[in-house]
Amino acid sequence: MAAADWGGKADHLAGERATAQFDVDGMKVAWAGSRHAVEVADRMACLVASDPVFRKDTRTMLSRKELFKDTLKKAAHAWKRTVELHLTEEEANLLRLYIDQPGYVDLHWVMFVPAIKGQGTEEQQKKWLTMAYKFQIIGTYAQTELGHGSNVQGLETTATFDPSTDEFIMHSPTLTSSKWWPGGLGKTSTHAVVYARLITEGKDYGIHGFIMQLRSLDDHSPLPGITIGDIGGKFGSGAYNSMDNGVMRLDHVRIPRDQMLMRLAQVTREGKYVHSDVPKQLLYGTMVYVRQTIVADASRALSRAVCIAVRYGAIRKQFGSKAGGPETQVLNYKTQQSRLFPFLASAYAFRFVGQWLKWLYTDVTQKLESKDFSTLPEAHACTAGLKSVTTSATADAIEECQKLCGGHGYLNSSGLPELFAVNLPACTYEGDNVVLLLQVARFLMKTVSQVASGKQPVGTTAYMGNIQHLMQCKSVVNTVEDWLNPAAIKEVFEARALRMAVNCAQNISKAPSQEEGFSELSPDLVEAAVAHVQLIIVTKFIEKLQEDILGHGVKEQLQKLCGIYALHLIHKHLGDFLSTGCVTARQGSLANERLGKLYAQVRPNAVALVDAFDYTDHYLGSALGRYDGDVYSALYKEAWKDPLNETVVPDGYQEHLRPLLKQQLKLSRL
Numbered sequence: 298m299a300a301a302d303w304g305g306k307a308d309h310l311a312g313e314r315a316t317a318q319f320d321v322d323g324m325k326v327a328w329a330g331s332r333h334a335v336e337v338a339d340r341m342a343c344l345v346a347s348d349p350v351f352r353k354d355t356r357t358m359l360s361r362k363e364l365f366k367d368t369l370k371k372a373a374h375a376w377k378r379t380v381e382l383h384l385t386e387e388e389a390n391l392l393r394l395y396i397d398q399p400g401y402v403d404l405h406w407v408m409f410v411p412a413i414k415g416q417g418t419e420e421q422q423k424k425w426l427t428m429a430y431k432f433q434i435i436g437t438y439a440q441t442e443l444g445h446g447s448n449v450q451g452l453e454t455t456a457t458f459d460p461s462t463d464e465f466i467m468h469s470p471t472l473t474s475s476k477w478w479p480g481g482l483g484k485t486s487t488h489a490v491v492y493a494r495l496i497t498e499g500k501d502y503g504i505h506g507f508i509m510q511l512r513s514l515d516d517h518s519p520l521p522g523i524t525i526g527d528i529g530g531k532f533g534s535g536a537y538n539s540m541d542n543g544v545m546r547l548d549h550v551r552i553p554r555d556q557m558l559m560r561l562a563q564v565t566r567e568g569k570y571v572h573s574d575v576p577k578q579l580l581y582g583t584m585v586y587v588r589q590t591i592v593a594d595a596s597r598a599l600s601r602a603v604c605i606a607v608r609y610g611a612i613r614k615q616f617g618s619k620a621g622g623p624e625t626q627v628l629n630y631k632t633q634q635s636r637l638f639p640f641l642a643s644a645y646a647f648r649f650v651g652q653w654l655k656w657l658y659t660d661v662t663q664k665l666e667s668k669d670f671s672t673l674p675e676a677h678a679c680t681a682g683l684k685s686v687t688t689s690a691t692a693d694a695i696e697e698c699q700k701l702c703g704g705h706g707y708l709n710s711s712g713l714p715e716l717f718a719v720n721l722p723a724c725t726y727e728g729d730n731v732v733l734l735l736q737v738a739r740f741l742m743k744t745v746s747q748v749a750s751g752k753q754p755v756g757t758t759a760y761m762g763n764i765q766h767l768m769q770c771k772s773v774v775n776t777v778e779d780w781l782n783p784a785a786i787k788e789v790f791e792a793r794a795l796r797m798a799v800n801c802a803q804n805i806s807k808a809p810s811q812e813e814g815f816s817e818l819s820p821d822l823v824e825a826a827v828a829h830v831q832l833i834i835v836t837k838f839i840e841k842l843q844e845d846i847l848g849h850g851v852k853e854q855l856q857k858l859c860g861i862y863a864l865h866l867i868h869k870h871l872g873d874f875l876s877t878g879c880v881t882a883r884q885g886s887l888a889n890e891r892l893g894k895l896y897a898q899v900r901p902n903a904v905a906l907v908d909a910f911d912y913t914d915h916y917l918g919s920a921l922g923r924y925d926g927d928v929y930s931a932l933y934k935e936a937w938k939d940p941l942n943e944t945v946v947p948d949g950y951q952e953h954l955r956p957l958l959k960q961q962l963k964l965s966r967l
C-alpha cells in the first residue's frame with residue numbers, strides 16, 4: 298500500500314496550532330534575533346531544501362566511501378551556488394549550516410581562516426587568506442596529537458629553525474606526536490595550521506602555529522616527508538563519518554621561516570626569538586572563537602530534537618479513558634511534559650545566551666585590537682563554561698528526546714540518532730567539557746581571592762562583589778507565586794554560585810598547597826563552575842525579557858520558559874540549593890509546584906513554540922518531526938528506502954538461510 302493511501306495533505310497538527318496564545322511570527326524574530334535574520338535564514342533554508350543535490354534522506358544508508366564522496370559533491374555544489382548567486386558571508390554560512398553535513402569546509406571556515414586572522418601578521422593574512430577565501434587552498438587546524446589533546450603544552454611535534462636555510466624543520470619525533478583528529482586532514486586539506494614546539498638556538502619556546510602545505514595542488518598527493526590518512530570510522534551511521542578526521546606524521550619537512558604565524562611572536566633571520574607585548578594566551582584565541590560558535594550550534598541541535606519530540610508527542614496517542622474514549626496524546630502526560638518542557642525552555646535559554654556570547658566575543662575582539670587585554674580572562678571563562686554546559690545538556694537532551702519518542706525515536710528516520718551522534722563529540726572537541734569547567738573554576742577561585750582583598754569584580758562575576766549580602770541572605774519566597782519574581786530567582790542562583798565557590802576556596806586554603814587543594818577539590822570545583830555558568834544563562838534570559846519584544850503574547854511565553862528553565866534547575870540541583878542554605882525544603886517544593894503550573898500553561902503553546910524555530914522539513918530530517926504531523930505515512934515511506942528492502946528475498950538467502958531451514962526441516966522429519 299502506498300504511503301499516500303494512509304494520509305492526506307492535511308495538517309495533522311492544525312488543532313495544536315490553533316490553541317497557541319501568541320504571535321508565532323513575533324517569536325520567530327525573538328528566536329532569530331531580528332526580522333532580517335528570519336528572512337535570510339528562510340531564504341537559505343529553502344534554497345537548500347529545493348536543491349536535489351542537497352538531499353540527505355538516504356544518508357545513513359551510504360557506505361563510508363559513498364558518504365564521503367557525497368560530502369565532497371555537496372561542498373563543491375554549495376561553493377558553486379555561493380559564487381553564482383553572489384551570496385554574502387552571512388548567507389553562505391547559513392547555506393552551509395542548512396546543508397547539515399559535517400565536512401572539511403567546517404574546519405576551513407571555522408578554524409583555519411580564523412587561526413590565520415588571529416595569529417598571522419597583516420602580510421601573512423594577505424597572502425594566505427586571499428587564497429583561502431577563493432578556495433584555491435583548503436585548510437584545517439592541526440593541533441591535537443595521538444598522545445595529547447587537552448594538554449596543549451604537552452604536544453610533541455617540533456619546528457626547529459635552521460638558520461643556514463632560513464627554514465623550519467617540521468617533525469614528528471614519536472608515534473604519540475602524530476597529529477590525530479583534525480577534521481578534513483585525512484583526505485581533503487591541502488594546507489593546515491600545524492601547532493608545534495618552536496625550537497631555535499637550541500631552546501624550546503613552546504607551542505606556536507605554522508602554516509604548512511600538505512598536498513600537491515596539482516594531483517593532491519601528500520608532499521614529500523608527509524604521511525597522511527583518515528583515522529577511521531566514528532560513532533553512528535552517517536553522522537560525523539562524513540568528516541575525514543585525519544592522522545599525519547612529518548619526517549623532517551622543511552617550510553620557509555615566514556610560514557610561522559608571527560603576530561604574537563617572531564623568529565628573526567638570525568634565529569632570535571622575539572615575543573610581542575601581547576599575552577601569550579592569544580595563541581589560544583581561535584579556540585575562544587570556536588567555543589563561542591559551538592554554543593549557538595548547541596541551541597540549534599537541542600531545538601531540533603525538541604521540535605521533533607514535541608510534534609511527535611502531539612501526534613502519538615497511547616491509552617484511552619476506561620470508558621473507551623479517545624486515546625491520549627502522549628504530550629498530555631504530565632511525565633512527558635516534565636521531561637520535555639525543560640528542554641524546550643533550555644533551547645530558548647541557550648539561544649539567547651549564545652546571542653549574548655557572540656556580542657561579548659565581538660566586544661573583547663575590539664578591545665584586543667586597541668591593546669586592552671583586561672577582559673580576555675572573562676571571555677575565556679565564559680566561552681569555556683558555556684560551551685561545556687550547553688553541549689553536555691544538549692547531548693543528554695537529544696538522547697532523552699529519543700526515549701520520549703519511544704521505539705520510533707530509535708529509527709534513523711526519526712533523525713534523532715544522527716543528531717545525537719553528530720553533537721555528542723561537541724562535549725569533547727574544542728576542549729573536553731570537564732577540563733574546560735576546571736578552567737572556569739580556576740577563574741572563579743582567582744576572583745574570590747580578589748574579592749577577599751577588596752577588589753570589585755566586573756562583568757559576569759560582578760555579583761561576587763555583593764558578598765556580604767549573598768553569603769547570608771535567605772530567599773524571600775513564601776508562596777508559589779513568589780517564584781514568578783525574576784529578582785527572587787536571580788538572588789538564589791547568585792547565592793548558590795557564590796557560596797559554592799567560597800566553600801571551595803576555603804577548603805583549598807586548608808590544603809598543603811594551592812595545587813594539591815585544587816586537585817583534591819576538583820569534583821566540587823566542577824560543580825561550582827556549573828553553578829556559575831547556570832547563573833549566567835538564567836541572568837541573560839532575564840535580561841532578554843527586559844528588551845523590547847514585539848508580537849502578541851511573545852514576551853509572556855518567554856517569561857514562562859524563563860521560569861521553567863530556572864525552576865527546573867532548582868529542582869534538579871536542589872541538593873546544592875539546600876546544602877548552601879539558599880532555599881529551604883519548603884521553598885524547593887513551592888518551586889516544583891510552580892513548575893507544574895508552568896508546564897500546564899505551556900502545553901497549548903508547545904507546538905507553536907517549536908514552529909517558531911522555523912525549521913524546514915529538510916533541515917529537521919525527521920519522519921516524526923514533520924511540520925504537517927503526517928508521521929505514520931512518512932515512517933512507512935522511509936522504511937522502503939532501506940537497501941534491505943531492495944529485494945523481497947534477501948541476499949544471503951541461498952547461501953545461509955535456505956540450507957539452514959532445509960536442514961532443520963529434514964532433522965524434524967527424522
Ligand SMILES: CCCCCCCC/C=C\CCCCCCCCCC(=O)SCCNC(=O)CCNC(=O)[C@H](O)C(C)(C)COP(=O)(O)OP(=O)(O)OC[C@H]1O[C@@H](n2cnc3c(N)ncnc32)[C@H](O)[C@@H]1OP(=O)(O)O
Pocket residue numbers: 397398399403404407438440441446447448449450480536578579581582584585587594673674677715716719725726727728729732736739
Ligand atoms: C544530523 C547532521 C547534522 C550536521 C550538523 C553540521 C553542523 C556540525 C556542528 C558543528 C560544526 C562546527 C564545526 C566545529 C568543528 C570543531 C572541530 C573541533 C576542533 C578542535 O577540537 S581543535 C582542538 C581543540 N583543543 C582544545 O580545545 C584543547 C583544550 N585545552 C586547552 O584549551 C588548554 O590547553 C588548557 C586551557 C586546558 C590548559 O592550557 P595551559 O596552557 O596548560 O594552561 P593553564 O596553565 O591552565 O593556563 C594558562 C593561562 O592561560 C589561560 N587560558 C587558557 N586557555 C585560554 C584561552 N583559550 N584564552 C585565554 N586564556 C586562556 C588560563 O586561564 C591561564 O590563565 P592564568 O595564568 O590563570 O591567568
Ligand SMILES: Cc1cc2nc3c(=O)[nH]c(=O)nc-3n(C[C@H](O)[C@H](O)[C@H](O)COP(=O)(O)OP(=O)(O)OC[C@H]3O[C@@H](n4cnc5c(N)ncnc54)[C@H](O)[C@@H]3O)c2cc1C
Pocket residue numbers: 404438439440441444445446447448477478479480537542722725726727728729730731732735
Ligand atoms: C569529532 C572530533 C573532531 C575533532 N577535531 C579536531 C580538529 O579539527 N583539530 C584538532 O586539533 N583536534 C580535534 N579534535 C580533538 C579534540 O580537540 C580533543 O579530543 C579534545 O581536546 C580532548 O582531548 P583528548 O582527546 O586528549 O582527551 P583527554 O584529555 O585524553 O581526556 C580523557 C579524559 O581525561 C579527563 N581529563 C583530561 N585532563 C584532565 C584534567 N586536567 N583534570 C581532570 N580530568 C582530565 C577528561 O575529562 C576525559 O574524561 C577532535 C575531536 C573529536 C572527537
